[in-house]
Amino acid sequence: MSAIYIHIPFCKQACYYCDFHFSTSLKKKDELINALINELELRKEELQNQTIETIYFGGGTPSLLTNEELELLIEAVYNNYQVIHNPEITLEANPDDLLSVRAESRTIFEDYRSIGINRLSIGIQSFFEDDLQSMNRAHNANEARTCLEEATHHFDNITIDLIYGIPNMSLEKWHKNLQIAFNFGINHISSYALTVEPKTALDSFIKKGTYPPIDEELALEHFNHLITETEKQGFVQYEISNFGKPGYFSKHNTSYWQGKPYLGIGPSAHSFNKNQRSWNVANNTKYIKSIQQNELPSTVETLTKKDRFNEYIMTGLRTVWGVSITKIEEDFGPEFKEHLLTASKEFINQKLLVIVNEVKQSHSLEKITSSQAPRNDETVKATQKGKFLIDGISSSLFLL
Template identity: 65%
Template sequence: MSSSMGSSLLERFGGELGIYIHIPFCKQACHYCDFHFSTSLKKKSELVNALVKELQLRKDEFKNTTVETIYFGGGTPSLLTIDELRLLIDEVYKNYSVAENPEITLEANPDDLVSIRAQSKTIFEEYKSVGINRLSIGIQSFFEADLKLMNRAHNAEEAKNCLQEATKYFKNISIDLIYGIPGLTNENWIKNIETVLSFDIPHISSYALTVEPKTALDTFIKKGLVKNVDDDLAQQQFHILIEKLEASGFVHYELSNFGKPNYFSKNNSAYWQGKPYLGIGPSAHSFNGNERGWNVQNNSKYIKAIEQSILPIEIEILSITDKYNEYVMTGLRTLWGVSLEKVERDFGENYKIYLLEQAEKHILEHLLYLDEGKLLVTKKGKFLSDGIASDLFMLNLS
């Protein structure tokens, strides 16, 4: 389903707004990744121009909102030049109401940050000059064997050099780490965590390696070239992560995210709390509280449509059951939990009764607990939270 410039895809929604800008380019394909991206940069300029135009086309959809966060995700946004980043950030300011001090995050790879050299300023100073105030750096591991298995573009030395330089200019830094990698021992996993802590990084996003269908990793495992992921080992490493980071002053505020006080990701927290967001670029998703939209997952089709002032978007109107299920899924992943009062207020008493009935067995198994009217996941249940949430979903109201 597509929408023209004259019609609004998403219902106007008052309050805060996050803008996500998808940069669908990478130097090379990581073996585990199933996100939308291209390793050819031929259409990068055309794509950036299309992103600018989409920002213009959609400015009326969220008229009564204030942009609190701008997030460059991908793909690899650090492949954009400073001028391209400046162009996109300026376009947001021209077309939207922006908060006084918005969180502006750039996802970046270590090899880009250590290889880019400006004539008079470091790349970090350049980023700050265009308004970027938060970096999310895709480290994943500090061990060469892990990086090669995942086909990462950087090496361990570049990862460390990158953090050494980045921390001179940015305090608000997040890094990504992956656990459960075949061959990654608990000993080396602890070393990964300790290396991050040595740089005084205030935010860590950490994920279990998952084998997505049709990825290179999936093929290698099926051919016996790589060992399959060991779920028990991944769970051990998840609990090691929690123990180490909480002992170092981090708050485990979302299943995959740990932040020191005042360093939680405002962008991601908005997703988990059900706030509206606007997704710009191919494959990007948008949400206004009642509808979800997603752009076509093809660079050429996206560019062609936007050039014709057509938004290449499909939309789904969310039912009350969809909204309940989404709230349960996101709430259980966070320290804020699932509020029984909110469930009853927003979805009705039947939903609250159903939720408590479904939760009972998990409470008895010490995977869930109730605290001050909120349903929360125990430490024992955290690794299983997505599966637990699915048990609480309402499939059919009748």
């Protein structure tokens, strides 16, 4: 079982905080789509004997593509790979695109459904005008609400992105953002703390003093509130930044976190085949040129046993499934298990990590995870207090 990610590297305008790969010029859109189709064909051998369970259009802004363009890409997947019946097909969409008027009488949502897209990931970020403007989002507060009103009539499987820890965002405002999402009946939320990435506009504004610096305490307060409020509504925090009601976890992202192989198509996209990671060049022109010459524009890194152990610690501790001690022993050997137990002691004493018995967890009833959850054994997991510090804790457990 595996997954295909397709990166659409175009955006209408650059959000101040974003360092994902995208271009605001759509001049090369046609050439790029042809290159994506060619890359899918060039790499078909890589997933031989594997069935594709999920397809994910990420970006950039995939909702900038027409339905015909998206359909061509989906067809290219079906033409070159073995795809299960009714795969999860997710499209990341920006609110303003979902409200754009189409020539035909069908809504954009009906168009998407007609080509097999069955999950929408909508980049709301905030329902408030001042927040959206402070991040240079292309949509406004009214569009954030209207697009959800319409989307929820056509799609049940919707996830929205919300950003917290925006300087000066009061707890009340963050609370309202969450309540508005709940009132729309949203079943999945991905939520990230505003992060200052080097060389972004946000980074330079903060350095110049024209934007307030990030307040970590405020972000922590928002994060704790997010956990409490989503739990009250029946969401499971199945990954540190991802909250889903049972039956609505992202199958695609879960396969990343559970170490399944995936193919990343398009400029900047990453791929994983259990032993190697590779990533494509993050430049549209170079990407197109290379694919036109039937050459993959990628860099490959072969993973050592230590790399694989470290990755399992890093991703496992971010998820509700934790890190299985039995799996560590079986897959990596007793010395890795000993290392984990010794290194985690100090964090267990500080109540940042805990060792629990997996089968007692209610989330193992969750449909998509029950077959994939670690077996009946002990697992290391982050406590609520540990979750906010999880990246630092994980790196202290790494083998160097």
